[in-house]
Each structure stands twice: as structure tokens, then as C-alpha cells.
Amino acid sequence: MASVVEVVDVSKRFRLYHAKYDSLKERVIHFGRIPFDDFWALTDIDLEIAPGETLGLLGANGSGKSTLLKCIAGILQPTTGHIRTVGRLAALLELGAGFHPELTGRENVFLNASILGLSKREITRRFDEIVAFAELEAFIDNQVKYYSSGMYVRLGFAVAVNMEPDILLVDEVLAVGDESFQRKCLDRVRQFQRDGRTIVFVTHGADLVRQICDRAAVLDHGHMVELGLPGDAVRVYREHLLPGEAYAEEPGEGDVADAGPRRDARLRIASVALEHPGTGSRPYLLSGEPLSVRVRFEALERVDDVSFGIAIYDAAGKHLHGTNTRILDVPVAPVGPGPGEVCFAFDRIPFLDGTYLVTLGVTTADEGTVYDWREQQDSFEVMNPGRTFGLVELPVRVEVSGGG
Amino acid sequence: MRQRATESTRVITARPGLGQRLREIWRYRELVANLVRTELKVKYKNSALGFVWSMLNPALYLAVFYIVFQLVLGSGIPAFAIFLLSGLLVWNFFSTALSGATGSVVANSSLVKKVYFPREILALAAVGASLVHFFLQGIVLVVALLAFRYQVSPGYCLLIVPALLVLLLFTAALGILLASINVYVRDAQHLLELVLLAWFWMTPIVYQYRLVADKFTGRGWSTDLLLLNPITSIVLVFQRAIYNRVEAVNGETVIPILPADAGAGWYLRNLLIVGAISLVLGWFAMATFRRLEANFAEEL
Numbered sequence: 001m002a003s004v005v006e007v008v009d010v011s012k013r014f015r016l017y018h019a020k021y022d023s024l025k026e027r028v029i030h031f032g033r034i035p036f037d038d039f040w041a042l043t044d045i046d047l048e049i050a051p052g053e054t055l056g057l058l059g060a061n062g063s064g065k066s067t068l069l070k071c072i073a074g075i076l077q078p079t080t081g082h083i084r085t086v087g088r089l090a091a092l093l094e095l096g097a098g099f100h101p102e103l104t105g106r107e108n109v110f111l112n113a114s115i116l117g118l119s120k121r122e123i124t125r126r127f128d129e130i131v132a133f134a135e136l137e138a139f140i141d142n143q144v145k146y147y148s149s150g151m152y153v154r155l156g157f158a159v160a161v162n163m164e165p166d167i168l169l170v171d172e173v174l175a176v177g178d179e180s181f182q183r184k185c186l187d188r189v190r191q192f193q194r195d196g197r198t199i200v201f202v203t204h205g206a207d208l209v210r211q212i213c214d215r216a217a218v219l220d221h222g223h224m225v226e227l228g229l230p231g232d233a234v235r236v237y238r239e240h241l242l243p244g245e246a247y248a249e250e251p252g253e254g255d256v257a258d259a260g261p262r263r264d265a266r267l268r269i270a271s272v273a274l275e276h277p278g279t280g281s282r283p284y285l286l287s288g289e290p291l292s293v294r295v296r297f298e299a300l301e302r303v304d305d306v307s308f309g310i311a312i313y314d315a316a317g318k319h320l321h322g323t324n325t326r327i328l329d330v331p332v333a334p335v336g337p338g339p340g341e342v343c344f345a346f347d348r349i350p351f352l353d354g355t356y357l358v359t360l361g362v363t364t365a366d367e368g369t370v371y372d373w374r375e376q377q378d379s380f381e382v383m384n385p386g387r388t389f390g391l392v393e394l395p396v397r398v399e400v401s402g403g404g
Numbered sequence: 405m406r407q408r409a410t411e412s413t414r415v416i417t418a419r420p421g422l423g424q425r426l427r428e429i430w431r432y433r434e435l436v437a438n439l440v441r442t443e444l445k446v447k448y449k450n451s452a453l454g455f456v457w458s459m460l461n462p463a464l465y466l467a468v469f470y471i472v473f474q475l476v477l478g479s480g481i482p483a484f485a486i487f488l489l490s491g492l493l494v495w496n497f498f499s500t501a502l503s504g505a506t507g508s509v510v511a512n513s514s515l516v517k518k519v520y521f522p523r524e525i526l527a528l529a530a531v532g533a534s535l536v537h538f539f540l541q542g543i544v545l546v547v548a549l550l551a552f553r554y555q556v557s558p559g560y561c562l563l564i565v566p567a568l569l570v571l572l573l574f575t576a577a578l579g580i581l582l583a584s585i586n587v588y589v590r591d592a593q594h595l596l597e598l599v600l601l602a603w604f605w606m607t608p609i610v611y612q613y614r615l616v617a618d619k620f621t622g623r624g625w626s627t628d629l630l631l632l633n634p635i636t637s638i639v640l641v642f643q644r645a646i647y648n649r650v651e652a653v654n655g656e657t658v659i660p661i662l663p664a665d666a667g668a669g670w671y672l673r674n675l676l677i678v679g680a681i682s683l684v685l686g687w688f689a690m691a692t693f694r695r696l697e698a699n700f701a702e703e704l
Contacts, residue, residue, distance in 0.1 A: 074520035082417040
């Protein structure tokens, strides 16, 4: 399938002037002698994104990921190379960019949508939906300058997501707004994925990448150092965030692109079973009850270097717990050939109400090679029999003194 | 596979082609209309008289110039109000459009930094907003014509259409050029104010063309030199069509206003020349704009 976003050989140079000369006088005085440094924000980026794909852009601050997104959006032009996009493109770089404070919400919806490239007919058709999504029915005819910042952002997001783009570019906007709004944003992103739209988004949140991306790219000082599965990308990203340790994993290996984990199919996870005291009688466990995660695996031949890992996430994708046999210093004898089983037994699950997702991985001890990876396919439900609220059950004693 | 909202392909490079750029602008034409509407709405929001101000402006101009030129200086042009308005209409459009367009990219920097659209649109919207004012002020002129039962030249009025088109083209071209330059050299805006002031007095609006042209002829200079000012060519068409007098008689004196021996062909020729200049200027402006645009988001 032809790609919808094609980034070919793109580099972007910024001129960093040591002083900014905006006036004619200053320009004339310093003509041709304005000191500057060249700064390459992007270097030789090649990237193809298939229709319906969700791509995450990971990178530390200043790595060039936002610059790349702005180039794809057309806000910045690459110094060399070109970018081709097919279909309507919407960029959520700043919600409500282009709102005019003097205009009413209604007028701004029309203005903003046409800035994003929608025709009046299309806007009219979607107007009610936009207002409903923003939950601003009562205020839509008020001037935007009287809006709270939350209302402002909601309206901006509503306009952007309701313009039904083929390609959606998102820059960290999911980080703004309250929790319910964030959830709403995330729901929208998921719906976009189901609709088969293409999404590119920039984030620091490695968990978010794992959660919703098909692929991810990692940028480091303007270079693309990784383009691959989310899990691999997150690993490379974490390495690059740790200065000095970046390439320490494979000393002597010059090629950065090869630094990603290798795949090894000799060992795979056959089945996973979650057991708790209520297994068979109720579909949930109670807060504080034990949980066993039984992983049956199948080794094609004898495998010497093995580490089993587990991670638990909440429904919003927050990483709650993660460990593996190497971290726990549990010796794992060479396995296979043939079937085997590893069991992670938690004495008590302290979570309160909610659904929790489990990720399981089998890797080498240094995590350089992945045998098998089962990303959030298993889940368990927890019910809180008491009245305590929050996320975890913490045993607590209360003492009251004084007062007399 | 779902249907795409649009099959259009966009290529982003350091230098997009002119044709591609014009197509993009055309695709965003509704945005021009919306920006114009916004500008007008915002301009008169919370003002009691609103759009009346647009019409009041030429009316007050008229009063001032009438007092200065007719009563104080005694230029003696009959129906001076009609004469002045027919030229002033053109000038008001040109000067407001040009100042608006020049500052447009800088004024909308928050948009330019966050959203993609062809940035020329901003300059075009400023021109568009001035065009609305032009028509509002045109109403003042029409009312004046009806009130005085003034006889315009129906034949020459046809020339107003191409004259307006040429004026639009020239203004848009210059506006786009200055808008991009102003991002880098903010002085452009301030310099323009002075240039416009000088330009106004170099254009036969409050005085008649022949006042200067006859002096040129007297010294043996070509009057074509006067037409180097493109706005003159356009103002003359408006004056010929609306004021409709080549010479005006005031008592015993005959006041020459417009070229005596010039027919419609002369006016049309002038328009074509300005049109051709505008096309070249437009091409140059678009090229410059595209060149400078690459760093807009960084410069703002």
C-alpha cells in the first residue's frame, strides 16, 4: 500500500543569530556580518507512514521531534529534501491556535475550521457535534475572551478532531486538560485508529507509545536512531536518555541502527493463566488477595540465556509495576528443548477497583534479544470490598490524641 | 479501506512551485472570506456606529478637502466633491489594503507558527477587507451622485471593471511582497506610512491631472512620465467615468481636468500596461514570499 506520509531525505537547519536584528538600521549596520551558528535540527530523515498506521515520535527535549512534526504539518519547510502527504491533514500543535478573543465561540468554530481547511458546508454539517463534544452548548455564543482556559482548549480540540482528517498530527496536547478530558482525547485517538486514519504523535510518554502506536521512531539530536516496534523504540529511547550509557550495551558495534533488540524465535509463550482465590467462582479478585500469573512456554531447542519479565498497567496505560528474573536475582537454568512454565506469584494485590493489564516478556538477561513479548493481552479485574478509595490499598493504623 | 476526505497531495519542500502555490491558495479561498469577515467584525465590535464609520471616513475627508481646496485655496473645480471622491475611493482602498497586507503576517504570528495554510492568504485577506470598505465608500459616492443628479459617463463606467481588477492585482502583488519583507525588516511598516503619504500627493486626486501634465508639456517632458505611477492610470479611469468632464467651466475660466485628446483607447492602454506590470510584480512577489517564507515561523 502506498504511504500517506513520505519524508525523503529531510534536513532542517536553523540559523541561531547571536543577536536579533529586526530593524532596518540594525540590518544595515550589521549587514552581512550578523554572527550566527548553524544548528541542524534534523539530519537526513527518511520515513514512510502507511495509511492507518499510528506512529509515535520519541525523543528527548531538543531532539528534533517537534521540528519534524512541524515540517510534516507544513509549518516549517525543510532546508533540503521533501515531504509528501496525501489527504487532509490536521495538526494538533496548540489547541485553539487562531481563536480570536473578540469573536464568539460559534464564529471561532467557523474561522478555526476554515483555517484548518474545511469548507463552510462541512463545518455547518459538523457544528452541533463539535459543540456537543466541547460541552459548550450554553456558551457557544459568548465571546471567547470570557472562556476559561479549559473551555478554550476543549473547543480547540473539538474543532480539530471533528474535521475528520486523514492524517492527524498530535504534539503532546494529550498532556493538557483534566483527567476526564485526557481520557476523552485518548478515546478519540483510539476511534481514529479504528477508522483507519493515520496518526503521528510526539510524546515523552513511553507508556503511551507502547499503548497506542503501531510503530515508533526515536530521534536523537536530529538523527533518527530507531524506527521499529514500540517496545524496541522505547528501549532505544530510554538508552539515549541516559547520557554516556547510550551505546554501552554493544561496545565496538558502530552502527547505531543495529542497536535495537534482536528477535529470536527459539522460545515462545504458549499460554498464560491468571489464578486467584476466586478463580472459577467469580471473574474478579478482591483487594489484598494473592494472584499467580502462570506462563507456559515452548522452547524449540536449548536456550541458555533467559530472563522472564512481567509488567502491570492500569486501564489508562500507566505502568504500575515491572520486574523480571534478572532484577529479582532469580537464577534461571537453561531451558528446553520442550515446554516449561514460569509462575509469578504475588502474595497480595493491593489495588483497589479497576481493570489491570499484564505484559509478559521473555528476553535475554541484558534484554538485547527478545524471544517473545505479550503486550497487554491479559488482564484481571479487582474489586474493593471496603470503602477506601483511590488506587492502592495501604494498610493504615489511625491514632487520635489530644483534644482534652 | 476508508474513503479519504480529500485525495489532494501536498508536497512540502524548501521551494514549492508557483503553480502549486496558486492551487493551494485557491483551495483555501474560503479562508480568505472568513478572515475578511473576522477582520470586519472585530474592527467594529463594540462600536456604536459600526460600518457607518467606513462611510463616514470619506465623508469627513470630503469636508476637510472641500474646505481647504475650495474655500481656502480656491482651486475652483466645480462639483469638487464628486471629483475628489472618484479618486479618493481608489486611494483609500489602495492605502488601507497595502498597510493592512504589509503588517498581516506579523500581526498573525500566532497562526503562522501553529497552523499550516498558504501564508499569502493573510495579505489577500487584508486586501479583501479593504475591498469591502471600498464598496461601502462607493455607496457614499453613489448617494452623492443621486443627490446631485450628477451625469456620469455610462461608456467609461464599463472601464471601471478592468480598472478595479488591475488595481486589485497591483495591490495584492505589492502587499504580498511587503508582507514577507516586513517579517524580516519591521521598518517596512513604518516606512510605508511615509511613502504612502508622498505617493498620495503624487497622485492626481485632490488636484487635477492636467495641472501637472500641462506643466510637463510646457517644459517639453513626456506626460507618460506621470503614468509611471500606476495608481494615476487607475484614478484617471475613475475620474473620467464618474466625474465625466475633460474640462470644467467655472464662470469664465476653463479648467483643464483630464487629457483633452484621449479616448477610451488611451485609458485602456494605460490599464493594460499597469496590468502587465502587476503580473510581473505578482510573479516576483510570490517568488520572494516563497523564498522568505521558509523562515517565517522562526523569525516571528
